[in-house]
Amino acid sequence: MPSRYVGTESTSISGVTGGSQQLTVLEAKVNLIGNGWQKHPIVTGPEAPCILSIDYLRNGYFKDPKGYCWAFGIAAIETEDIRQLSTLPGVSDDSSAVGLLRTEEQQVPIATATVHRQQYCTDRDSVIPIHEMIRKLESQGGVSKARSPFNSPIWPVHKSSGEWRLRVDYRALNEVTPPLSAAVPDMLELQYELESEAAKWYVTIDIANAFFSIPLAAECRAQFAFTWKGVQYTWSRLPQGWKHSPTICHGLIQTALEKGEAPEHLQYIDDIIVWGNTAGEVFKKGEKIIQILLKAGFAIKRSKVKGPAQEIQFLGVKWQGGRRQIPTEVINKITAMSPPTSKKETQAFLGAIGFWRMHIPEYSQIVSPLYLVTRKKNDFHWGPEQQQAFAQIKQEIAYAVALGPVRTGPDVKNVLYSAAGNNGLSWSLWQKVPGETRGRPLGFWSRSYRGSEANYTPTEKEILAACEGAQAALEVIGTETQLLLTPQLPVLGWMFKGKVPSMHHATDTTWSNGLLSSHSTPVPYWKPKSPRDSGNYN
Known part of the structure; x- marks a missing residue:
């Protein structure tokens, strides 16, 4: 206030x-x-x-x-002094706005075999919206009538907003399409980078129908044919659902931004975020990027431009001050879910929560009973063990903590807690600065044992957890920082003195020597109370 x-x-x-x-x-x-x-x-x-x-x-x-x-x-916020980026001229109010990138028609990989799949039944509610979409795309030059030996079925997607998205099922076509060497950025790496900025203000820009803005070369179009109401069409622009569309789209947008000398930003395909310490700073950055995109030929929808704001969503994650959090609407949706009644429903639930596993301590161990009922060789049986895991993971989601920001400096302590339990490995990364009693979490990781790992000795398991934990931690904080390891067993005291006592298991010695050779991190010998015991991570 x-x-x-x-x-x-x-x-x-x-x-x-x-x-x-x-x-x-x-x-x-x-x-x-x-x-x-x-x-x-x-x-x-x-x-x-x-x-x-x-x-x-x-x-x-x-x-x-x-x-x-x-x-x-x-x-x-004193909003009367903050101009919103969505008020810029050139931003469209048309929900179906489609641009046309000012570039040569794109030569894309062509399938090595002809794929022809018949249209299957679609949702009745989708018929009228899809019909109107095809007509509008035809008038905009996005699709055109065709005669092609290829054919793929339409697969309408019902968005959370209630609208329908025209998507074609190109799974069979994707299987016979040659690979591309380029790739889109890793989403997790983008999140780590955004955490490290610890920004106060944000702006996000989502390009309208970015794929449909990219023209295809005529000789590449036939493979994308589909049929609607007895008429065959094909795409004149880059289609959704084809495996190389995200890569091609990301690269062309990146090229346009580099050519226009865009200010510092992060980009994931057609989603862009900029940050700064003041609302005015991020407004100017966002304005520059929008001007570059409009000049390149892309369309920007007013509803897809957010900020300047101190709290914003990017790639489905809520960001505030460099901290990433689970959005409230996601928490509400997950906690309102009823117990699954089939393998398919269980898989859908696991898919909904899996993206947020870094917010949940010992995630893999908690949900392992749910994965048991999804195995092909097992019949679906929802027992007390599954119900307990279902209730526990929903509670963990409801009370999940924010992660970050990633802080740097000589006073910052990076602490890795690792443990090896009966059912798997777990580790968590924390940062603490002077004045903080507990510190702030940067992430929680866990996994089940693989292959013969369950038969390792306790020492071997602890070293494995510490080793994998260190590798994961360095991806977050970088390799030029100090990392304090705190395993559950006192195995690292002698390891980092360069002395390996004799053991009955040669693997113990191998693990310790391997960890010594790959990590020159100072490791104090103490076992603090686990931060999980506090019940609160803030």
Whole structure:
């Protein structure tokens, strides 16, 4: 809340990390469940600290003594002084806007064999929207009538917004398409890089129908043919669903941005994010990038331009101050899911939660009973073990902590906790600076034992966990930083003294020598309390 609206009574609130904030107390009218306003004292401040039960508070509002209505848990901004990037000229209000990249028609790999698949039944609700989409794409030059020995079935996709997306099932075509050497960036590496920026302000730009903006060479079009209402069409532009479309699209957008000398940004195919310390700084950066994209021939939808904002979503992740979090709507969707009744439903649930595994300590061990019922050789049986795992992982998702930001400097301590349990390995990476009691997590990793690993000795398992944990940690913090290892067993004290005692298992010696040769990281000998025991990671 801006300072001119806060109360006058001051109070200090301490967090579990040992830090404290000076806030003010305000008598306000509060409405949390929609049944009317009631007076209640609340604390206010300019920031939006992460506190327990904030998701419940975000369902309600409060009014200050001047009658202004505010939302809980959202940092206040003097919005009257911040121009939104979506107000720029050239940004389109047309939800189906399609650009045309000013470049030569693209020569793409051609299938090594003819693929012809008949159209299968589609959802009735999709018929009218898909028909209108094809007509509009034809008028825009995206598709054209054709006669081709190739044919692939239409596969309409129902988006979360309620709209339909025209997609063709090119799985059979993809199998006979030659490879490309280029590739899109790794999404996890982009997240690590964005964490390291610890920015205060963000802007995101999503290019409208980017694939459909890229022209195809005439000799490459026949392989993309599809049939609708007895008429065969093919794409004049890059289609969705074809395996090389993301790679080609990413490369052309990257080239356009480099040619236009775009300011610092991150790009994943047609999604772009810029960051900075002030709203004005990110507005100027975002404006420059939009101008470059429009000049290149791409279309930008107004609804797909967000910011400047201090909290924003990029690649499905919520970002604030360099910290990545699970969006509230994702948490609500997952926690509302009913227990699966089939292998397919179990796989869908695992797919929904798997992306967030780095936020969940011992994820692999928790969900292992769910993977058992998805195996082909096993009949589907939902027992008490599966129900317990299902309930536990939903609870972990609901209370998942934010990760990051990745901090640098001589005072930053990077601590890796590793452990080897009965069912697998786990490790977590933490950063701590002076003034913090517990530190902040950068990620949680886990996996089940593979092959003969379950038969390793406890020492071997601990060394394996420490070794893999160190490799994962260095991907996050880089190789030029110090990493403190804290395994569950006191095996590293003698290892880093260069002395390997005699053992009955030669593998123990092999592991320790291998870890010594691959990591020259200083490792103190102590076993602190696991941060998981605290019950809170902030």
